[in-house]
Amino acid sequence: MGFYHSTEALAPRHKTEFWRESVCRRLIPARGEFAHDFDGCLSGQQLGSLTVCRMQSKPHTFIRTDQLARVAPDDDIVAAFFQRGQANMAQQGRTLRASAGDIVLYDAARPFVHELAPESLLLVRFPRQQLLSRFPKAEHMMALKIADGSSLAGLLHGMAEEALRFEARDSALAAQARFAAAFLDTLSAAMELQDVAEGAAAATRHGSIYEKAVRYIDAHLDDTGLSMAGVAEAAHVSPRTLTRVFAAHGTTVMHHLWKRRLEQSFHILSEGRVQQVTQAAYQCGFSDLSHFSRAFKSAYGTTPATLLRGAGGTMVALNQTR
Structure with a gap:
């Protein structure tokens, strides 16, 4: 009706x-x-x-x-x-x-x-x-x-x-x-x-944001003041959006930053590109050396100093064979 x-x-x-x-x-x-x-x-x-x-x-x-x-x-x-x-x-x-x-x-x-x-x-x-x-x-x-x-x-x-x-x-x-x-x-x-x-x-957009943020982080690992807000500004998104993007990849902005700093410091030390541990720490944005050493050992099972000494011996051996 x-x-x-x-x-x-x-x-x-x-x-x-x-x-x-x-x-x-x-x-x-x-x-x-x-x-x-x-x-x-x-x-x-x-x-x-x-x-x-x-x-x-x-x-x-x-x-x-x-x-x-x-x-x-x-x-x-x-x-x-x-x-x-x-x-x-x-x-x-x-x-x-x-x-x-x-x-x-x-x-x-x-x-x-x-x-x-x-x-x-x-x-x-x-x-x-x-x-x-x-x-x-x-x-x-x-x-x-x-x-x-x-x-x-x-x-x-x-x-x-x-x-x-x-x-x-x-x-x-x-x-x-x-x-x-x-x-x-x-x-x-x-x-x-x-x-x-x-x-x-959204997945495509989030992927683009993630890649832009990751590139910015890798280019600024030595910046001890690098923060989530700074990364978000560089990626032209809000901190909330950036948090969601990294969460979709199973991590957070600061955890990813910390992980990349440790990885970069490992490469620098293992390749003998520095003479002192402090140089590697500062180049990768670590300002607290004791904290850096503890985190490094937790991640790689050895101290930065031990890794650097081993790298030094390897470099000497390589030079002697040339």
């Missing part, structure tokens, strides 16, 4: 309250803020597990607070299909500006702020578990543009429009359920493909 809510025939003083109650009842309970000349129309129908509707209205804002989420809990997810108009949407610490052609999901279980100017906006509401059972990572993709730039975006827009026009009176309940399942299958497939693509892009 379809529904239709419009403020057109109402007195100005009743419009916003009617709209707030109508939209919240069909979608998600939220506090509304409206312009003085507000008007709007919401029409749609129930199709299997989907609530499908079209919103056409003047600008307004819906705010779902923590308190509202506790007082009026709701576990559904809403997919917004922008046809005309735009919106500023914020949830889960993300903000985005949506416009024609965009698809954005938002979660009723969490607070949000939506500044809407929806000349024509399709909304599809469905139970959370029906999406999570298909794509468990879906709840981490709220307030993101779904299938952005993909051909699947056009397909999903077409399915949402078809759901709105679906002649429920001429179809069996089983047909409605199959259509709803097909819509959710397509939406979850688009999200999964996007997640894979973004993961690959």
Whole structure:
């Protein structure tokens, strides 16, 4: 059965309250803020597990607070299909500006702020578990543009429009359920493909950051003041991002720096390129000689001095054979 809510025939003083109650009842309970000349129309129908509707209205804002989420809990997810108009949407610490052609999901279980100017906006509401059972990572993709730039975006827009026009009176309940399942299958497939693509892009970007950071560290091993902040600045990323990049390689920035300093000092000493241990230590950025000696022995099972003496004897023997 379809529904239709419009403020057109109402007195100005009743419009916003009617709209707030109508939209919240069909979608998600939220506090509304409206312009003085507000008007709007919401029409749609129930199709299997989907609530499908079209919103056409003047600008307004819906705010779902923590308190509202506790007082009026709701576990559904809403997919917004922008046809005309735009919106500023914020949830889960993300903000985005949506416009024609965009698809954005938002979660009723969490607070949000939506500044809407929806000349024509399709909304599809469905139970959370029906999406999570298909794509468990879906709840981490709220307030993101779904299938952005993909051909699947056009397909999903077409399915949402078809759901709105679906002649429920001429179809069996089983047909409605199959259509709803097909819509959710397509939406979850688009999200999964996007997640894979973004993961690959992030891996490529992280690989580039890692290589740049490692090269910078190797070129500045003698800098006793080298820090994670300095490496992050050189790699043009935040320390937090750099931490995540190195964590993906099973290490930390400072642990990698310490390891490379020990490796370089081992090469210098074993090849007899210095006459004193202190020279190797300083060339590799160690300022505390006793700490350096303990760490070196722990890593290689011998002291720097012993390694250097052995290298000296080897060099003498090599020179005598020439």
